[in-house]
Amino acid sequence: MTEGTGGDGDDDPAKSADTGPERIRSIAVHRDDVANALEATLRSDREVVLRATPPFSGRMRARLHALDAGGSGGNGTDDPEPIHIDPRDLVSDAPPYPEPDETAAEFPDADLDDRRDRHAAAVEAWRERVRERVGSSVEIAVDGKSRAVDVVALG
Structure with missing residues (x-):
């Protein structure tokens, strides 16, 4: 039973909208x-998303979540399911991830330690570009329909 229904069988849709994803x-x-x-x-077979969990409000925080880590819903209440946002939907024009072989090919005469350092620097530069390209809106699914919400990028 969702908080606010009083447990008396009141199924007023206006009350469920108070904490719903809409x-x-x-x-x-x-x-x-x-x-x-x-x-x-x-870089892996894992599906990692940003997740916002109920009860929902006008401004929500979405946190890092691996879908295979469990806790994706089914909490035994009538609360709506969490909202999962694919990180690819949050980044405009995501740059390609730097592959170790590509970094090594750029510096064929470098020794192994230097290649590792250069690849680590390339990955950090990639992360910085991704952080800079977090978009200002994203589409979320609400009741099977997609709708845009604003994105507030922190940090």
């Missing part, structure tokens, strides 16, 4: 969370 106007995301989620998604 009331979300903006999502706050930390730039580092977006970069980390995108990197994990691109």
